Amino acid sequence: MQTPQSPQRRFLPFVLLVAGLALVAGAYSLALPGYWLFDDWPNLAQLIQVDDIRTALHFILAGNAGPLGRPVSLATFALQADAWDTRPEAMLAVNFGIHLLSILAVFFLAAGLARIGPPQDALRARWIGAFVALLWGLAPFLATTHLMVIQRMTSLSALFLFAGLALFVWAHLTDRRNLRLAALVAGLGLGTLLATFSKENGALLPLLALTILVLWIPREQWLTGTVERLALGLLVLLPSLFILGYLGLGFIETLQRGDYGPRRDFTPVERLLTQPVILLDYLRQLLLPQAVAVTPFMDHIPPSRGWLEPPITLVAWLFWGTLVAAAIALRRLAPWFVFGLGFFLLGHILESTHIGLELYFAHRNYVPAFGLFFALVYFALTISPAHFRVAAVVLLAYALVYTLVLFQVTAHWNDKRVNAELWLEYNPHSIRAHQFLAMQHMAAGDFENARQTLDRAADRQPEVLLSQLQRTAICVNNEDSFPELLAEVERALRTSSLYRPAVAMELNRTARRAEPSPLCPPRTHAALIRLADALLDNPRYGERSFTRSHLLLAKAYAYVEKGQPEAAVPLFKEAVRERPDIHAAFQAPALLANLGQYEEAYEFLDELEALIPASPLEGRLWRQRLEAYRGLLETSEHIDRQEGRLEPADQAP
Structure with missing residues (x-):
């Protein structure tokens, strides 16, 4: 039976799309209000400082979640600064909205691809687009991309990427030259910039566009105009070659280096051995979802140490090798197969090859999964035109399974x-x-x-020191054994070979509290100083500016809470010299002013002038704070002199 052609049924694909959007919105709304998770705090904690345009710009441009700072994503968080850290539901609602927009972009991308491919039936193309968008949008394994606040970076980048690819594809379907050129520039140029500055893997947009061009668009439909070919060369070919060159050179350098340093407990070779195993698990979870696998906690997946350690390593390599060989062999008979597989694998090329990231995260499939769902739906709806309705019913049943699993996840998320x-x-x-x-x-x-x-x-x-530190915070009904525990943790802090800076940051946060450990009174500020000293003795922490600064600040704050400001002053100074931080910069002058040592306070303010960052925005913020603080210091000194708290011999500079 042919695809329905009656005028009333032309809109049925859009009905399916709208129903899918409603299902997705309804499912994710069950997860509200939600909650903050581990990566939210280090990336979003500075939102508490955002109260005007200047501080918002500082937050947006000072990001360190990735090498490019991800300012587009941070801008969306800055607009919601008032929601931090009491209203996660406000931020999650925006995450869900971005996902709904991405579903629309996926619809237009899939429909455009189907319109190009045989049988070039406009109605069937809309059905393919609607089913791809439905399955992709409902996929339970991708749910943590939206249920974790910080993963907005992933979904926002994907929104721009899918929109850019959709414009690229539809540029091949329009006869209007100016519109075609505008779609290429907007999709490939602006889309790549926005996607990349939302999250770095958005830079794959040109490479995925090249994948579409080579593996899907017939040669006779390639754009041949001089300006268009120039645009494709500049916006597709050159960026793709740059990405491949960057990854290739990085691959060689990583293998020559032989390890990732103290941040990882696996080598580059072990990572490469492990990735096919992980990709195989991704494939299983995407196509055969289970609610328990939708978890934000995917760290410490054991890496493969050899081809048979574990045996699944060899099996996974043989599986993917066979699949790729079959796709190449069947490329003319089943172009959807080679295209879907190529899109999936190339979508993982940045985060799932040799770069020293953690091994496994579900959200890494948010873009690559499109290739799988497109291949599946395209095959089902085009393999036998006479059985179109049967295939559609099967896909609807498959979508229903996805819906039930997704509702199971979101209904119990809280x-x-x-x-x-x-x-x-x-x-x-x-x-x-x-x-x-x-x-x-x-x-x-x-x-x-x-x-x-x-x-x-x-x-x-035992090498993960954050959990070692957290053990010392709880000793209810077991206070007598705390000295032994403290000594055990000190030894671990001194000897661990795994570098995880979060432990230093946690010590810094804990030391600022007047009561550092309500559930373990023996863990006093003096004990925190011992722990900080133990970590400073570990060269992996004590010789790195970032962690050394945090540990010095931890000691300084602990001494303040102990009532020993004289001991805290040099530690605050050294911490700021090690890593200039505007939020800690004025602690030493404040303590010196309280001690009546204004001359030394002014001298340190002069020293801070030399530490002003080169960034124009950050530099301006530092200068404003310095000027304001110098005025406060002069006022405080004047009051102290008037009230006789300073000796007449004391002179201000």
Whole structure:
């Protein structure tokens, strides 16, 4: 039976699309209000400083989540600064809205691709676009991309990428030359910039456009105009060659170096061995979803140490090798197969090859998964025109399964205690899952199980120092054993060979509290100073500016809380010299003013002038703060002199 052609049925694909959007919106709304997760804090904590355009610009341009700073994503967070850190539902609602827009972009991309490919049936192309958008939008395995606030960076980048690719494809379907050129420039030029500055893997847009051009668009439909070919050369070919060259040179350099340094407990070779195993699991979770696999905690997936360690390593390599060979052999008979596979694998080329990132994250599939769903739907709806309706019913049933699993995930997302147990059982290697479960035990007042959970994490991964530190914060009904625990953790801090800067940041945060450990009174500020000293003795932490600065600040704040400001002043100074930080810069002058040592305070303000960052925006902010603080210092000194708290011999510069 042919695709329905009656006028009334031409709009049915759009009905399916709208229904899909409503289903997705309804499913994700069940996950509200949601909550903050591990990567939200280091990336968004400075939102508390955003209260005007100047501070918003500073937040947007000072990002360090990636090498390019991701300012487009940070701009969207800055617009919601008032939601931090009390209203995660406000930020999650924007995440869900971005996903809905991405579904529309996927519809236009898939429909455009189907319109180009045989049988070039406009109605069938709309059906293909609607089903691809439906399955991709409902895919449960991709849900953490939206349920984790910070992963807006992934979805926003993907929105621009899919929109850019859609414009690129539809440029091949219009006869209007000016419109075609505008679509190429907007899609490939502006789309690449916006996607890349949302998250770095947006730079794959030109390479994926090249994939579409080579593996899908027939040669006779390539654009042949001089200006258009120039645009394709500048906006597709050159960026693709740059990306491939960058990855190739990086690959050679990484293999020559032989390791990732202290940040990772696996080598580049082990990472490459492991990736086919991970891609195989991605494929399984995307096509055969299970609710328990939709977890934010995917760290510490054990890497493959050899071809048979574990045996699935060799199996995965043979599987993907066979699949690629079959796709190439069948490229003329089944172009959807080679295109879908090529899009999926090339979509992973940046985050899932040799670059020293963590091994496994579901959100890395947000863009690559499009290739799988397009190939699946295109095959189902074009392989046998006589069975179009049967194929459509099967796809609807498949979408229903996705819907049920997604609703299962989102309806229970806020049941943190149950999820914590399930997620840890699913991934017993995850340190973050241990920490999350411990937090739920603590929220329920079950401090003994919270401590036991952290102890298990430390036993399984003794090199991960954050869990070692967190153990010392809980010793309810076990205070007598704290000295032994403290000594054990000190030894771990001094000797660990794994570099994770979060432990230094956590020490810094803890030391600022008047009561650092309510659940373990023996862990006083003096104990925190011992822990900071132990970590400073570890060259992996003590010789790196970032962590050394945080540890010096931890000691300084601890001394302030102990009532020893004289000991804190030199530590604050050294910390700022090590890593200029505008939020810590004025701690030393403030303490010196309290001690009546104004001359030394002015001298350090002069020193801060030399530490002003080169960035125009940051530099301006520093100068404004310095000028304001100098005025406060002069006022304070004047008052102290008037009230006789300073000796007459004291002179200001």
